[in-house]
Amino acid sequence: MKRSIRYVLSEHESACLAKACADERLHAANSEDQQAVVNACQAIVQSVEHEASGLVAVIRSLRELRTSPGLVVLEGLPTVEDSRRLIILLGSVLGNLLKYPNEGDYVIAIKEKQTKPGERPSFQNAREFYFHTDLSYTENPPRYLMMHAVVNKPGEGGISLFADIDRVAKNLSPLDINELQKPQFLFPAPPHYKGGGTVKLPILTQDELSGVWRLRFRRDNLRAETRPGVDAVVQLVRAINECAEEVMLVSGSMVMLDNQSFLHGRTAFAGSGEATHEPRHLNRAYASC
Ligand SMILES: O=C(O)CCC(=O)C(=O)O
Numbered sequence: 001m002k003r004s005i006r007y008v009l010s011e012h013e014s015a016c017l018a019k020a021c022a023d024e025r026l027h028a029a030n031s032e033d034q035q036a037v038v039n040a041c042q043a044i045v046q047s048v049e050h051e052a053s054g055l056v057a058v059i060r061s062l063r064e065l066r067t068s069p070g071l072v073v074l075e076g077l078p079t080v081e082d083s084r085r086l087i088i089l090l091g092s093v094l095g096n097l098l099k100y101p102n103e104g105d106y107v108i109a110i111k112e113k114q115t116k117p118g119e120r121p122s123f124q125n126a127r128e129f130y131f132h133t134d135l136s137y138t139e140n141p142p143r144y145l146m147m148h149a150v151v152n153k154p155g156e157g158g159i160s161l162f163a164d165i166d167r168v169a170k171n172l173s174p175l176d177i178n179e180l181q182k183p184q185f186l187f188p189a190p191p192h193y194k195g196g197g198t199v200k201l202p203i204l205t206q207d208e209l210s211g212v213w214r215l216r217f218r219r220d221n222l223r224a225e226t227r228p229g230v231d232a233v234v235q236l237v238r239a240i241n242e243c244a245e246e247v248m249l250v251s252g253s254m255v256m257l258d259n260q261s262f263l264h265g266r267t268a269f270a271g272s273g274e275a276t277h278e279p280r281h282l283n284r285a286y287a288s289c
Pocket of ligand 1: 110123129134159160264265284
């Protein structure tokens, strides 16, 4: 991928994270009280800064608007007793963990509950999940998305797909870009989002000073108010598919990405009854900086 970084942790870095996740300040925090874990991790981050400065620098490179890689895949993470601690800890290295109460707690398990015919693709089923940015249906989607593969076996599907909006925009005509910048798109919340609701906003925005493109997008149930708007979405989907990059997030890896400049999706995976191993399980969290 053009802008993305793959970073394999050294044994020392992996051991440092394992130690941080076993820190006594975390033992004091009830693991079901994620707010307490978030608070404890904010203090523990300092020791990670000292002991794993290379890893910290890579993660924080995501913060630079102009020079950000946009997407970092970390490989070789330690296996820890409570995997939620690891994503909260690394999210705290990046910035401030965010919670969207209508969506759930800080850490949300991406796990199949049951795949019903005809239902929208989601983090709770095994269907192909088309390219999207997270929480496109909220006024303020999170800047950063993190997904930690706790169990993700090669050969059972569930391959991650990513697309960089910088590359996608280059494959669109000025006319389509103009349409996508109009506040003419209706984004309805999916059924799991408590309170529901629909926002009407542009899909694409461009920062005036830096020229950096940002987007919000989720194809299923998206509505455009005009015919040129619908046509522009068709072109956008074509351009996204042309730029798609596949990454298998094997167990023990984590992707940290700029949710407003990278789209993500995943292929269908072996669901209940089909999986030969433990069921697929990723943890998801959001952060701002
Ligand atoms: O299951 C996956 O790999 C991705 C899930 C996803 O896209 C999401 O939860 O937003």
